Amino acid sequence: MHVPDGFLDAPTSLATGVVAMAGVGLALRGARRELDDRTAPMAGLVATFVFAGQMMNFPVAAGTSGHLLGGALAAVLVGPWSAVLCLSVVLLVQALFMADGGITALGTNVTLMALVAVVVGWVVFAGARRVLPRRTSSIAPAAALAGFASVPAAAAVFTLLFTVGGQAPVDPGTVLVAMLSWHAVIGVGEAVITGLVVGSVVAVRPDLVYGARPVLAERELEIREVVAR
Amino acid sequence: MGAGHKHRLHYHGHSPVHRTPAHVKLLALVAFMLVVVATPAGWWTFHGVQAVLLLGVVAASRVPPLYLAKRMVVEVPFVVFALLVPFVATGPRTDVLGLSLSEPGLVAAGALLAKGTLGVLASLTLAATTEAPDLLRGLQRLRMPDLLVQIMGFMIRYLDVVTGELGRMTTAMRARGCEPRSPRHWPVLARAMGSLFIRSYERGERVHLAMLSRGYDGSLPS
Known part of the structure; x- marks a missing residue:
C-alpha cells in the first residue's frame, strides 16, 4: 500500500515532499486548537492506536488482504488537524523504523494517506453530518461514508501523480481503472470498519468523538420519571 | 514497560x-x-x-x-x-x-x-x-518541528504497550471463539478497536496529567 522508492521520479517525489511539509506545518498549528497543550501525548497515543489498527488485515479478494488506512477514522475521532499529524507520524515511523514505504517517497505517502485521505474523509463526513438527521446515531453512517470516499480518493490522486512522474510505461487510463476498482473494494472494507469502530465509541464515550461534538452540544438534558417498584 | x-x-x-x-x-x-x-x-x-x-x-x-x-x-x-x-x-x-x-x-x-x-x-x-532515541535526536538536529518530534517520541514509547494490549484483546477474543479474519466477526473486532481507542485516549490523558505534575510546559527537557 505504501509507495516505495523509485516508483515516482525524483521531481515528483520532491514536489509531494514540499506539499507534505506545508500540510503538516498547517496541521501543527491547527492541532493546537483541537488538543491544546495535550497535543504531544494525545496525538502520540492516537498515532499508536492508528498504527495498531493498521495491523488488522481483512481479506479482500483472491487471497489478498487489505488493511485499514485509518485516515477517515482518525479524522472523525480526533479532528482533521490532529489526524493529519497522527497519520504523518505513523508513516514517518514506518519509513524510518520498519522500512515500509521509501524514504524519498515519504512526501508522496504523507500527501496521499495523511493529507488526501484525511481531508477528503473529513469533508465527506462533515457534509454527511449536515445532511443526516442531527442525532448521535447519524455519526457512524457518516463516518462509514467518509471511510469509503477516502480510499478511492487517495488512489485517484496517486494515479494523477503516476501520470506526471510514473516510472513505468503503463497507460494512465489502465492504471486509473485498475486503481479505482481495486480501491473501491478496499474502500468498502474501510467503510464498514470505520463505521463500526466509530459507532462503538459513540455508544460508550460520545464525548471523545470529535466529530460528534456539535451534535452532543445540542443535546438537551432529559429528565425522565421512573416509577419505583 | x-x-x-x-x-x-x-x-x-x-x-x-x-x-x-x-x-x-x-x-x-x-x-x-x-x-x-x-x-x-x-x-x-x-x-x-x-x-x-x-x-x-x-x-x-x-x-x-x-x-x-x-x-x-x-x-x-x-x-x-x-x-x-x-x-x-x-x-x-x-x-x-x-x-x-x-x-x-x-x-x-x-x-x-x-x-x-x-x-x-x-x-x-x-x-x-x-x-530510537538517537534517531529522534537526529531528527531534532535536522530541525524537524519540536511538536512532531515529541509526538513521534510518544508513539515509539507506547508502540509496544498499545500493540501488546491489542494482542491480548485478540487472544481473549480468539479464546471465546472469535475468528478475527472472518467478516462475520467484524462487529466484535470493531468493538475491540473502539475500546482500544478509548483506552489509548485515556492513557494519553493520564500521561499528560503525569507530565504536568512533573512540570511539563509544552516542551520536553533535553
Whole structure:
C-alpha cells in the first residue's frame, strides 16, 4: 500500500515532499486548537492506536488482504488537524523504523494517506453530518461514508501523480481503472470498519468523538420519571 | 514497560555505522536514495555501483546479512507489482519464454526492482543500526518541528504497550471463539478497536496529567 522508492521520479517525489511539509506545518498549528497543550501525548497515543489498527488485515479478494488506512477514522475521532499529524507520524515511523514505504517517497505517502485521505474523509463526513438527521446515531453512517470516499480518493490522486512522474510505461487510463476498482473494494472494507469502530465509541464515550461534538452540544438534558417498584 | 525500549528492527552493535551520529545517517540515506531514484532506467552499471556502496556499508555495520535478508519481505507486494508491469506496459513486444512482454516494460520493471530493493535495504540498514532515541535526536538536529518530534517520541514509547494490549484483546477474543479474519466477526473486532481507542485516549490523558505534575510546559527537557 505504501509507495516505495523509485516508483515516482525524483521531481515528483520532491514536489509531494514540499506539499507534505506545508500540510503538516498547517496541521501543527491547527492541532493546537483541537488538543491544546495535550497535543504531544494525545496525538502520540492516537498515532499508536492508528498504527495498531493498521495491523488488522481483512481479506479482500483472491487471497489478498487489505488493511485499514485509518485516515477517515482518525479524522472523525480526533479532528482533521490532529489526524493529519497522527497519520504523518505513523508513516514517518514506518519509513524510518520498519522500512515500509521509501524514504524519498515519504512526501508522496504523507500527501496521499495523511493529507488526501484525511481531508477528503473529513469533508465527506462533515457534509454527511449536515445532511443526516442531527442525532448521535447519524455519526457512524457518516463516518462509514467518509471511510469509503477516502480510499478511492487517495488512489485517484496517486494515479494523477503516476501520470506526471510514473516510472513505468503503463497507460494512465489502465492504471486509473485498475486503481479505482481495486480501491473501491478496499474502500468498502474501510467503510464498514470505520463505521463500526466509530459507532462503538459513540455508544460508550460520545464525548471523545470529535466529530460528534456539535451534535452532543445540542443535546438537551432529559429528565425522565421512573416509577419505583 | 519494564522491558528494554529497543525497537524491533534494531540490531545491537558497536560498528562504525552504529556509532555514526543519527542525523548524518539520515542525511546520507536521503541523499543516497535521491541519487538512486534520479538514476535513469537502464543505467545498470550505475545501480551496480550503488549496490556495491550499500553492501559496503552493510558489511561495515556487521549486521548479519541474513538478519537483513529476512526483513526484506516488506518489499514483496511491490515486487509482485513490478513483475506485472511487463505484461501491461505499452511499447514494442518481445517474446520471453513464449510470453509476449513489453520491452520498455521490462526495462522499467528492472529499474523499479533495483531502486525498490536498494531503498528497502538502505532503510533497513538505518533502522538496524540506530536506536530510537538517537534517531529522534537526529531528527531534532535536522530541525524537524519540536511538536512532531515529541509526538513521534510518544508513539515509539507506547508502540509496544498499545500493540501488546491489542494482542491480548485478540487472544481473549480468539479464546471465546472469535475468528478475527472472518467478516462475520467484524462487529466484535470493531468493538475491540473502539475500546482500544478509548483506552489509548485515556492513557494519553493520564500521561499528560503525569507530565504536568512533573512540570511539563509544552516542551520536553533535553
